[in-house]
Amino acid sequence: MPPSVKRKRGEGQWALGYREPLNKNEENKKNDDGLNVRQRIIDIYSKAGFDSIDPADLRGRFRWYGLYTQRRPGIDGGKTGSLPDEELDDRYFMLRVRIDGGRLDSRKLRTIAEISNRYARGTADITDRQNIQLHWVEIENVPTIWEMLEEVGLSTTEACGDTPRVIIGCPLAGVAEDEIIDATPQLAEVAERYIGSPEFSNLPRKFKTSIAGCASQCTVPEINDVAFVGVRNADGEVGYDLLVGGGLSTNPMFAQRLGAFVRPEQLPEVWWGVTSIFRDYGYRRLRNRARLKFLVKDWGTAKFREVLEKEYLGYALPDGPPADAPLPHRDHVGIHRQKDGRYYVGFAPRVGRLNGDLLRVIADLAEEYGSGRVRSTAEQKMVILDVPEERTQALADALAEHDLLVSPSVFRRQMMACTGIEYCKLAIVETKQRGIDLIDELERRLPDFDQPLSININGCPNACARIQVADIGLKGQLVMDDDGEQVEGFQIHLGGQVGASFGRKIRGLKTTSAGLADYIERVVRRYDEQRSEGESFAQWVARADEADLR
Structure with a gap:
C-alpha cells in the first residue's frame, strides 16, 4: 500500500475502508446513533431525572437534540479545562431551538416565549446562526418542550452534535428588492430531506450550511462548510456559486469556490454530495482536524470538485462566475422597502x-x-416583515419603548457576543453582560462616531462570536493586571474582514476586562483621527503603526 494511502487511513476516513473508531467520540457514535437518544429522554430520563442519565448520552448524544449541560455557577474561568466534566456540569441544560433560515412568525415566537417563561427562567438569546437558545431547562420538561415546539413547526433536532447544523438563510428571502434568487425552496427541501436522517447523523464533526440569494451575503458564506451563494451566469440564468471548506475556531480558513454553477433544482443533490464527501472522506482521528476545511485544504478545490462530480453526482457541473462582492452592511437593520412595496423593519x-x-x-x-x-438574522438581530410604509415609524417607536432599536449606534449595531462563562463550560470570561455594558460606555464616550466597526466578544479561544473576522475581535482569557493579579481579560485581534482577512494579532496586545472600554476608545479615536476619506478600520489597521494599535 502506498505511504499516502496509509496516512489517509490513519485519519479514520470511511471511504478508505477504515471504520474502527479512533477516539472516544467516534466510539460513542458507533455504539449508538445520536438520534436514538430522543426516545430515552422521553421514556427514561425525563421520568427518572438527571441522575439516571448515561454519561455517554449526557455529554455526547444529547447534543443531537440541542442539549448541553450548563456550567455550574461559581466556577471561575481559571478552572475551565482543568476540572472533569462531572464537576463542571450543572443539573440544568442549554436548549437550542433550531430555526432554519431564521423563519419565524408570531405563533412560533409566542410558543418560544411561553417555553422560556415556564421552563427556562425567562431566558432567550439569538445566536449568530439564527437560532434561539434557552437556559435553565430541566430534563423532566424536555418532552413537553418538544411537543410545544413541534406543534408550531419547530424542533431542536440536530441543533448541535456531529450533524448538519441549522441551515442559515437570508431573513429577507423572497422579500428583498435586490435579491438575486429566492433560496427558500432549496433551503426547505434540504432541511426536509436530510435533517434528522440517519444518512448524515454521524459526521466527523459539525457541518455548517449557508443557502442564500441575498445581495448582502448576510449569511457569511465564507465561513461555512458549504455555501450556496446567489449568482447570475453569463446567459442570465440565476443559480448558485458553490463554496466549500470555510470555518473559524483556532485554525480559521475561508471557504473556497469550486468554480461550479449550481442550478436551483440541483442544489439539494449537490448539498447531499458535499455532505457525503465529508461523511466518507472527513478526518475522524483527531477532533481538532475533523472539520471539512482540513480535507479541502489537503485535496484542493480541483480534486474536491472531481470527487463530487464523479463519485457522488454522476455528472459534471457547468462552470460558473463568482458572486458579486457583498454589500457593506450584512445585517438588514433599519427600515427598507420590500419587492412587494411593503417594508421590513430590522x-x-x-x-x-x-x-x-x-x-x-x-x-x-x-x-x-x-x-x-x-x-x-446571522448577526444576532431580528426583522419584522410586511409593514405598510405609513406604519414603519410607529413600529420603530414601539420597538424603541422596549430598547429594541431600528437606528442603533454603530456599537450596538455591530457588537456580537457568545454565551460566555455565565452558562458555557468552555468559557473563561463573561461576555454577554460585558458587551451590554460596553455598548453603553462607548455610546457615552464616543457619541459622534459613525463609521462601520464590528466588535465581537468571545469567552474562550473558539470562535462562536467570529472574533477573527471582526474589526475588533476579543478572545477571552485570563491576564495579569497592574497588581500582578490574574483577572478576566482579552487577547485582541484587529482588522478582520469576512472573506478577506483574519484579524491581526500583535504580540502582547491584551487588556483586562476592566480596561476594555479604555482600550477601544483609544484605538477608535486614533482611527478616526488618522483615517483617510472612505478608509475602513481594517484598511487603517493594515497600515497603522503598531504603537497606534496598542
Whole structure:
C-alpha cells in the first residue's frame, strides 16, 4: 500500500475502508446513533431525572437534540479545562431551538416565549446562526418542550452534535428588492430531506450550511462548510456559486469556490454530495482536524470538485462566475422597502440578548404592524416583515419603548457576543453582560462616531462570536493586571474582514476586562483621527503603526 494511502487511513476516513473508531467520540457514535437518544429522554430520563442519565448520552448524544449541560455557577474561568466534566456540569441544560433560515412568525415566537417563561427562567438569546437558545431547562420538561415546539413547526433536532447544523438563510428571502434568487425552496427541501436522517447523523464533526440569494451575503458564506451563494451566469440564468471548506475556531480558513454553477433544482443533490464527501472522506482521528476545511485544504478545490462530480453526482457541473462582492452592511437593520412595496423593519437587541416577555412583545408588534412574519438574522438581530410604509415609524417607536432599536449606534449595531462563562463550560470570561455594558460606555464616550466597526466578544479561544473576522475581535482569557493579579481579560485581534482577512494579532496586545472600554476608545479615536476619506478600520489597521494599535 502506498505511504499516502496509509496516512489517509490513519485519519479514520470511511471511504478508505477504515471504520474502527479512533477516539472516544467516534466510539460513542458507533455504539449508538445520536438520534436514538430522543426516545430515552422521553421514556427514561425525563421520568427518572438527571441522575439516571448515561454519561455517554449526557455529554455526547444529547447534543443531537440541542442539549448541553450548563456550567455550574461559581466556577471561575481559571478552572475551565482543568476540572472533569462531572464537576463542571450543572443539573440544568442549554436548549437550542433550531430555526432554519431564521423563519419565524408570531405563533412560533409566542410558543418560544411561553417555553422560556415556564421552563427556562425567562431566558432567550439569538445566536449568530439564527437560532434561539434557552437556559435553565430541566430534563423532566424536555418532552413537553418538544411537543410545544413541534406543534408550531419547530424542533431542536440536530441543533448541535456531529450533524448538519441549522441551515442559515437570508431573513429577507423572497422579500428583498435586490435579491438575486429566492433560496427558500432549496433551503426547505434540504432541511426536509436530510435533517434528522440517519444518512448524515454521524459526521466527523459539525457541518455548517449557508443557502442564500441575498445581495448582502448576510449569511457569511465564507465561513461555512458549504455555501450556496446567489449568482447570475453569463446567459442570465440565476443559480448558485458553490463554496466549500470555510470555518473559524483556532485554525480559521475561508471557504473556497469550486468554480461550479449550481442550478436551483440541483442544489439539494449537490448539498447531499458535499455532505457525503465529508461523511466518507472527513478526518475522524483527531477532533481538532475533523472539520471539512482540513480535507479541502489537503485535496484542493480541483480534486474536491472531481470527487463530487464523479463519485457522488454522476455528472459534471457547468462552470460558473463568482458572486458579486457583498454589500457593506450584512445585517438588514433599519427600515427598507420590500419587492412587494411593503417594508421590513430590522432592529438590534443588545448582543442578541432577549427574554420570554420580549419575544411575546415582538410577536404582538409583528401582528399589529405587519403580517406576523418575523426573521432572526446571522448577526444576532431580528426583522419584522410586511409593514405598510405609513406604519414603519410607529413600529420603530414601539420597538424603541422596549430598547429594541431600528437606528442603533454603530456599537450596538455591530457588537456580537457568545454565551460566555455565565452558562458555557468552555468559557473563561463573561461576555454577554460585558458587551451590554460596553455598548453603553462607548455610546457615552464616543457619541459622534459613525463609521462601520464590528466588535465581537468571545469567552474562550473558539470562535462562536467570529472574533477573527471582526474589526475588533476579543478572545477571552485570563491576564495579569497592574497588581500582578490574574483577572478576566482579552487577547485582541484587529482588522478582520469576512472573506478577506483574519484579524491581526500583535504580540502582547491584551487588556483586562476592566480596561476594555479604555482600550477601544483609544484605538477608535486614533482611527478616526488618522483615517483617510472612505478608509475602513481594517484598511487603517493594515497600515497603522503598531504603537497606534496598542
